[in-house]
Amino acid sequence: MTAGSTVLVVDDDVQVRRFLRTTLAGHGHATVEAGTIAEAIDAIRRFQPAVVLLDLGLPDGDGLAVLRALPAEQRPPVIVLSARGQEGDKVVALDAGAEDYLTKPFGASELLARIRVVLRRGGGTAATPAILQVGPIRIDQPRHTVTIDGREIHLTPIEFRLLLELARCPGRVLTHRQLLSEVWGPSAVEHTHYLRVHMAALRRKLEADPARPQWLLTEAGVGYRLREPAA
Amino acid sequence: MTAGSTVLVVDDDVQVRRFLRTTLAGHGHATVEAGTIAEAIDAIRRFQPAVVLLDLGLPDGDGLAVLRALPAEQRPPVIVLSARGQEGDKVVALDAGAEDYLTKPFGASELLARIRVVLRRGGGTAATPAILQVGPIRIDQPRHTVTIDGREIHLTPIEFRLLLELARCPGRVLTHRQLLSEVWGPSAVEHTHYLRVHMAALRRKLEADPARPQWLLTEAGVGYRLREPAA
DNA sequence: GCAAGTCTTAACGCGATCTTGATCGAAGCT
DNA sequence: AGCTTCGATCAAGATCGCGTTAAGACTTGC
Numbered sequence: 234m235t236a237g238s239t240v241l242v243v244d245d246d247v248q249v250r251r252f253l254r255t256t257l258a259g260h261g262h263a264t265v266e267a268g269t270i271a272e273a274i275d276a277i278r279r280f281q282p283a284v285v286l287l288d289l290g291l292p293d294g295d296g297l298a299v300l301r302a303l304p305a306e307q308r309p310p311v312i313v314l315s316a317r318g319q320e321g322d323k324v325v326a327l328d329a330g331a332e333d334y335l336t337k338p339f340g341a342s343e344l345l346a347r348i349r350v351v352l353r354r355g356g357g358t359a360a361t362p363a364i365l366q367v368g369p370i371r372i373d374q375p376r377h378t379v380t381i382d383g384r385e386i387h388l389t390p391i392e393f394r395l396l397l398e399l400a401r402c403p404g405r406v407l408t409h410r411q412l413l414s415e416v417w418g419p420s421a422v423e424h425t426h427y428l429r430v431h432m433a434a435l436r437r438k439l440e441a442d443p444a445r446p447q448w449l450l451t452e453a454g455v456g457y458r459l460r461e462p463a464a
Numbered sequence: 465m466t467a468g469s470t471v472l473v474v475d476d477d478v479q480v481r482r483f484l485r486t487t488l489a490g491h492g493h494a495t496v497e498a499g500t501i502a503e504a505i506d507a508i509r510r511f512q513p514a515v516v517l518l519d520l521g522l523p524d525g526d527g528l529a530v531l532r533a534l535p536a537e538q539r540p541p542v543i544v545l546s547a548r549g550q551e552g553d554k555v556v557a558l559d560a561g562a563e564d565y566l567t568k569p570f571g572a573s574e575l576l577a578r579i580r581v582v583l584r585r586g587g588g589t590a591a592t593p594a595i596l597q598v599g600p601i602r603i604d605q606p607r608h609t610v611t612i613d614g615r616e617i618h619l620t621p622i623e624f625r626l627l628l629e630l631a632r633c634p635g636r637v638l639t640h641r642q643l644l645s646e647v648w649g650p651s652a653v654e655h656t657h658y659l660r661v662h663m664a665a666l667r668r669k670l671e672a673d674p675a676r677p678q679w680l681l682t683e684a685g686v687g688y689r690l691r692e693p694a695a
Numbered sequence: 696g697c698a699a700g701t702c703t704t705a706a707c708g709c710g711a712t713c714t715t716g717a718t719c720g721a722a723g724c725t
Numbered sequence: 726a727g728c729t730t731c732g733a734t735c736a737a738g739a740t741c742g743c744g745t746t747a748a749g750a751c752t753t754g755c
Contacts, residue, residue: 320571327577340551346558389701406608433744452608454621620712
């Protein structure tokens with residue numbers, strides 16, 4: 234049983250919204266609703282939903298304006314729900330950035346299945362959870378604190394961002410270039426020695442024996458990774 | 465104009481294949497074709513297409529067997545094309561791992577648009593799958609680890625890259641020049657001696673009896689290849 | 696303007712890895 | 726058989742990459 238996700242429903246028809254709300258709620262999804270383009274954009278920024286269900290006929294204009302208003306990287310996947318089933322409409326919407334297009338009327342189980350498809354791709358652009366935990370290491374982004382086995386430790390800004398990058402994909406190796414580019418900016422991809430110094434500092438703070446790291450592992454010649462705790 | 469990608473068409477109807485082939489070719493996509501489940505799986509391994517168009521009614525069984533035969537990480541995105549439009553069929557296919565589901569008959573422009581959708585997610589390029597498996601040897605690129613029968617083994621950077629090159633096209637012989645050029649750079653194509661030393665090291669690590677290799681085979685006078693497991 | 700904390704930069708030691716040369720065996724040719 | 730060629734193996738030296746330390750420059754808050 235997957236945990237439900239937050240779904241933003243954008244439609245000006247209250248009937249449709251209620252139908253979708255109950256359907257989604259019945260399968261463990263939290264819903265947020267919007268009736269106009271402006272509300273939709275605002276809700277995406279505010280709630281960072283995992284999926285957006287978007288009707289095209291909105292009172293303040295074409296629903297695709299929502300897609301154009303936000304760059305693809307900071308936009309949740311959008312499934313268009315439209316009464317119009319013309320092939321041309323679908324092509325326009327898909328090319329505008331929609332992930333899928335369902336023609337009304339559609340069945341609830343198909344909609345739920347298509348939501349599962351975009352959710353399982355997940356990761357990607359979806360916002361990282363506010364609190365990450367990898368083994369004994371817990372990163373609380375809103376509070377900007379890191380605790381290890383419950384004990385709070387102080388990290389410098391760079392150390393925090395390094396650890397955050399690694400914790401977003403536990404087990405995966407991040408290359409030197411990736412880390413440098415994310416933390417110091419794309420112009421710093423050459424300065425691999427930055428990493429050595431700051432990784433050493435990180436290890437001193439969060440490893441029991443910094444000389445034999447258990448979590449912050451080096452992949453020689455490639456990069457670093459945070460060990461994924463056995464499931 | 466985006467560069468076309470390789471598309472695998474899986475359908476037992478020659479008419480359908482020809483229609484899709486010409487449609488796709490007209491939009492810059494190279495096509496590969498398969499008529500059975502076995503052919504499809506083989507073609508995915510061999511050609512690593514960027515997308516698969518999958519018909520469900522194949523002579524040797526349910527087309528969804530293709531999805532079940534390959535783990536999600538080493539499988540290109542699949543768009544199901546089916547004559548059956550029942551909601552239940554769609555849900556089953558989508559939950560089995562398909563990225564999209566089109567009911568025949570469909571329009572060419574919608575199909576092309578939906579192909580563009582899955583391609584833009586994958587970065588457009590037909591990248592090698594993240595996880596490769598050849599016989600008991602499994603290469604996990606994001607984690608940068610190699611396991612053999614589940615046991616993790618440590619490879620040096622050069623060994624890892626050599627094995628990766630070979631595993632990208634199991635069964636095919638890579639010449640000395642190709643391997644040297646890929647791993648050491650184009651200026652090193654003369655130093656065939658490097659290969660002997662590092663291949664020996666690789667065999668020590670992943671062959672049960674390095675003197676009689678089962679997987680890392682020498683093609684005398686030509687190069688090396690990784691044996692393709694019987695399908 | 697001072698002080699604490701943080702980041703950059705350089706130098707050094709160490710272990711892992713790569714290169715290089717020598718030796719041995721197998722296969723093919725004269 | 727003897728020679729030649731190619732591949733496998735081994736070991737030693739050279740090199741590379743990483744961790745560590747510390748000093749100076751910079752930022753930040755008081």
